[in-house]
Amino acid sequence: MTTPAKGPALQRRWVLGLTGGIASGKSTVAALFARLGIPVIDLDQVAREVVAPGAPLLQEIFQRFGSDLRLADGQLDRRALRARMFHDAGLRRQLEELLHPAVRAHTEQWLAAAPGPYQIVVNPLLVEKNAGDRYDRILVVDCDPAQQRARLAARDAANDSQIDAILAAQASRAERLTVADDVLVNDADLAALEARVGKLHAMYLGLAQSSSTIAG
Numbered sequence: 001m002t003t004p005a006k007g008p009a010l011q012r013r014w015v016l017g018l019t020g021g022i023a024s025g026k027s028t029v030a031a032l033f034a035r036l037g038i039p040v041i042d043l044d045q046v047a048r049e050v051v052a053p054g055a056p057l058l059q060e061i062f063q064r065f066g067s068d069l070r071l072a073d074g075q076l077d078r079r080a081l082r083a084r085m086f087h088d089a090g091l092r093r094q095l096e097e098l099l100h101p102a103v104r105a106h107t108e109q110w111l112a113a114a115p116g117p118y119q120i121v122v123n124p125l126l127v128e129k130n131a132g133d134r135y136d137r138i139l140v141v142d143c144d145p146a147q148q149r150a151r152l153a154a155r156d157a158a159n160d161s162q163i164d165a166i167l168a169a170q171a172s173r174a175e176r177l178t179v180a181d182d183v184l185v186n187d188a189d190l191a192a193l194e195a196r197v198g199k200l201h202a203m204y205l206g207l208a209q210s211s212s213t214i215a216g
C-alpha cells in the first residue's frame with residue numbers, strides 16, 4: 001500500500017446557504033452575520049451586477065432581445081423585460097440560460113477569494129431552483145405569514161392582491177422548512193434576532209472549523 005504524498009492542505013471552504021420568503025428578513029439577517037465579520041454575497045445583487053452598464057452580458061441581452069430594452073442611461077429596462085418574460089416563457093428560459101452561468105461564475109470567483117472562517121450566500125430562490133446541494137448547510141429565515149405580509153406592505157407599499165400574487169409565485173413556507181438545516185425565526189425585535197444570529201454563528205464557526213480539520 002502506498003502512502004499518498006502530502007501536498008499543501010486543501011482549502012476546504014464551508015458555505016452557508018441563506019434563504020427565506022420575500023420580506024422574511026434575509027437581508028437583515030445577512031447584515032448581522034456581516035457585522036460579525038462573515039463575508040456575505042447576495043445572488044439578487046449579483047444578478048444585477050452581471051447586467052450592469054458595461055457588462056458584456058448586457059450587450060448580449062440587447063443584441064438578442066432588442067435594443068429597446070436599453071434605457072437612456074444605458075441600464076437594462078428591468079420592468080419592460082419582466083413584462084415580456086411574464087408573457088413569454090421561452091424568453092424567460094433563454095434569459096435564464098444567459099444569466100445563470102454568469103451569476104454562478106461570479107459567485108464562484110467571489111467564494112474563492114473571500115476571507116473568513118466561512119462564507120454566506122444569500123440565495124432567495126434556493127428552494128425554487130433546487131440549489132440546496134451547493135451549500136454545506138442551509139439556514140432558512142422564517143416568519144409568520146401575517147408578519148411577512150405586514151413587513152412587505154410596510155416596506156414596498158404593496159396591497160393585498162399584489163402580496164397574494166408574490167407569495168403564490170414563491171415556494172411555500174412548508175417547502176422551505178423541509179430543506180432547512182436550521183430555522184431562524186424572525187418573529188421578534190432586532191435585538192432578539194441579533195442574539196439568535198450570534199448563537200448560530202458560534203455553531204457555524206465550530207462546524208466550519210471541524211470540516212476544515214477533516215479536509216486538511
Ligand code: ATP
Pocket residue numbers: 020021022023024025026027028029124151152155186187188189190193
Ligand atoms: P426580500 O425578499 O424582499 O429581499 P428580505 O427577506 O431580505 O426581503 P428584509 O429586507 O431583511 O427581508 O426585511 C423586510 C423588512 O422587514 C425590512 O424593512 C426590514 O427592515 C424589516 N425587518 C426584518 N426583520 C425585522 C425585525 N426583526 N424587526 C423589525 N423589522 C424587521
